[in-house]
Amino acid sequence: MELQLALALPVHNSVKGFDLNDGGIESKEPVASRLWSYGGSLESKKCLKNKRSSEEAFGKMGGGVPQIFPLMVWSGQPNEEDDRKGQNRKTSSIVNKNEVEENHVVGWPPIKSWMKKQLHQQQQQQHHQAGRVKNDGVAERSGGRNSLYVKVKMEGVAIARKIDLRLFHSYQALTNTLISMFDKEQKFDKNGVNYTLTYQDKEGDWLLAGDVPWQTFIESVQRLGILRNGG
C-alpha cells in the first residue's frame, strides 16, 4: 500500500501546505462521527487549476458550489477483506510491486498485469542463458526501465537466488544486499573477507567482481557466484 501511495500522488502540484498523510490511509476503524465540511474558500485558490478556458462556454452553473455540505461522510470501514487477502496473495503482490517500480506512470501503457508478468518472466529467462543476447540485440540497453535479474549461487547453498542488478549503482551496494540476502545461510565475517564475489560474463568466463567499472560489469554480467575462501 505504501508504494502505491507514493506513486498515486496526483499530478496537481498545486496542493501545498497540506499534510498528505492526514487521516492515514491505513486506518481501518469505522468513523462514527459525521464530518461536516467547511466553507473552503480561504484555501480554495491554492487548488484551482490554471486552465479555465471554457468559462464562456458554460457560464454560471446555478450559482456555483454551495458552501456547506453535510452530505459526504467518511465511510471508512474495517477492511477485513484486505487483511485476509494480504496473507493469501504473497507472490502475486510482490510481482505487482516490481512492475510498479519499473515505470513512473502507473498503469501506462495499458497492459494487463498478467501479460506484463508473462513477458517479464520470459525475458528474464532469455537473459539467463549464458552468452546469449536477445535476438533483436537490444538486451538490457533499452531504456533504463527493464530490470536485470541474474541468478546468484552461493557455494554450499542448494538454492540459487535472483537479484535485480538495476537496483544498484555500485559494487558496495550490491555486496551489502548480498550479505543480507545470504545472511541466514552462512556466517559472514564483519568485513566479508570469508567470501569472494565472482561473475560469469558474456563469453562464459568466470571473473572476479570489482575489477571493471560498474557500468561495464552491468553490461556483461550473466550470473553471480559467491565463493568461500579456502581456509
Added chain:
Amino acid sequence: MKMMMGSSFPEEVLEHVFSFIERDKDRNAISTVCQSWYEIERWSRRRVFVGNCYAVSPAILIKRFPDVRCLELKGKPHFADFNLVPEGWGAYVAPWIAAASSAYPWLEEIRLKRMVIPDDSLELISKSFKNFKVLVLSSCEGFSTEGLAAIAANCRNLRELDLRESEVEDLNQSSGHWLSHFPDNYTSLVSLNIACLNSDVSFTALERLVGRCPNLRTLRLNRAVPLDRLAILLRRAPQLVELGTGEASDLRPDVLSNLSGAFSRCKELKNLSGFWDVAPGYLTGVYPICPRLTSLNLSYAATIQSSDLIKLVSQCQNLQKLWVLDYIEDLGLEALAASCKDLRELRVFPSEPFGVEPNVLLTEQGLVSVSEGCPKLHSVLYFCRQMSNDALRTIARNRPNMTRFRLCIIEPRTPDYLTLESLDMGFGAIVEHCKDLRRLSLSGLLTDRVFEYIGTYGKKLEMLSVAFAGDSDLGLHHILSGCENLRKLEIRDCPFGDKALLANAAKLETMRSLWMSSCSVSFGACKLLGQKMPMLNVEVIDERGPPDSRPESCPVEKLYIYRTVSGPRLDMPGFVWTKDEDSALGLS
C-alpha cells in the same frame, strides 16, 4: 373491431413464444408491454447479465427474476486491469453466491469478471447447485486451488471450468492436486482453461481427466506442461477444437516429430494459444494445421521473431483472429494482409512496453497494410510508437466497417510524427467514416477538437477510453452531450473538471459508469453530484486520506460514478468516500 388482449392467450403459449427471445434488450422490451407479459417474462428469464455488480443487489435481482439459470456479473472498473483501482476496493461476489445458493437451486452457469471470489464461495457453489455446468472466472482473484478442488470434487455435471487470467493461489504445493479431485466417473468436461496457473499441474491427473472426457473441446494448459507431455494429451484428445500449449522450449527432434504427428491427428483444431518460451523450430510442428486455424494467440510468444512469424501466418489462410507481439513488425503485418483475407480481429501487443527506444520495426504502416488487405477487419487493438493523421485517415477510409478501434501510442501526447500536429483529424476521420464504431480508445497528442468530432460522429459509440488528452472541460462536455449511446467512459490524466460533469449530470444516469482519475474534478463537485443524483453512486477514491481534510475545491485522485438501484454500497474500504445514506435528512 375487437382488440385481442395479451392476457387472452394462455400463459403457456406466451411463455413458449418468449422462450425464443434471448437477447436482454428484447426481453426487457417485451416485459414493458403489460403487467401479465411482465410477469410471464420475469418468471421465464433464465439468463441475467449484470454489467456492474453494484448497480443492483442480489435481493432485488432474485425478487424480479425468481428462476435464473445463468448469471453473469462484472465487478471492478476496466482500469483495474492496469492497477488503477487500489486493492480492497470491492467487487466481492460472496453475497451474490450466498443469495443464489438458496434462491436458485437450479443455477447452471456463473460467469464473473474482475471480481473477488473466496474459496468459501467456490465451495458453496459446488455444494448448492446440483446441475452446475459452467464456471468462468475472468480476471478474478481471492481464491486458491482449494476452492478449485471443491468444484472438481462436487460438480458432477461440470462442463466448463475457465480461469481466464485470474490470480489463483496454489496451496497444493506438495501432496495431492486439485485436478485429481475430479471423481473417476466424471466424464462431462467440455472446456478447461488453466493457463493462468503458475505452478505445476499433476500431469497424471490431467492425462487421466483428458482421456476419460470424450466431449473435451477446449484445453488451455499452463506454462508448466512441457512439450513432450503435450503430445500425449493430444493423442488422448484428438477431437480438440481449441488448444493452449504449455511451454515449448524443448526441441529435441523426437519430441518435435511426436508433436507433429499428434497435431496432424487433430482434425478439428482451429484455435491455438500458449506458446510460452517457444523454440522457433517448434513452429514447424504447427505448420500442418495452419490452414485450418481460425484463431491464433501468440501474445505470450516472446521468443518468436519476425521471420518465423511471417512463415507461420502466411500459412493461415483462414485466420480470423490474431493476437501477436510487435515482433511481427510491419513486414509481418504486410504478409498477414496478403495471406489472411478472412481476418476479423487483430491485436498487436508491445514486447517492451517500458523501453524508451523502439525495439522493433513496427509503425503505423503495419496497421495501414492490414486495413488495406483485410476487408473484414473490424476489431483492432494496436500498440505502437508513432502514428500520423494520414495513416488514420487511410485506415478509416479503408475500413468503414470498423467496430472496435483501440490505438495505444506508447508515449503519452505523441504528435503526428510527420507534421508534429495533434492527431485530432486522424481520430476524427475514424469516427466519421466508421459509423458502426462501438468502442474507441484514444492516444497521442489530442486537443478538445477530437472530442468535438467524437461527439458529432460517434453516435453508436458505447465505450470510450481517454488518456492524457484534451485541453479543458469542453472536451468532456462534447463527449457527454454528443455520444447518445455511450455506456462506459473511462478517463485518466485529462484536464477535465467540474463544469462539464455537473452540466451533464443527467447523462450519467443513462450510462453504466464513468471513471476519472488524475483529472480536475473537485470534491465539492462530487458531493454536489451525489446530492443531486440519487440514482448515482459517486465514489471518491482517494488514498491521501479523508477529502474533508482538504479544501472542497481540491481535485480528487480518482472518481467512479455509476448508476444503481440499490443505493450506496456497504462494503467500501477506508479510501472510498460516498454520500451518506441519510443525507436527505438535512443538516444538523
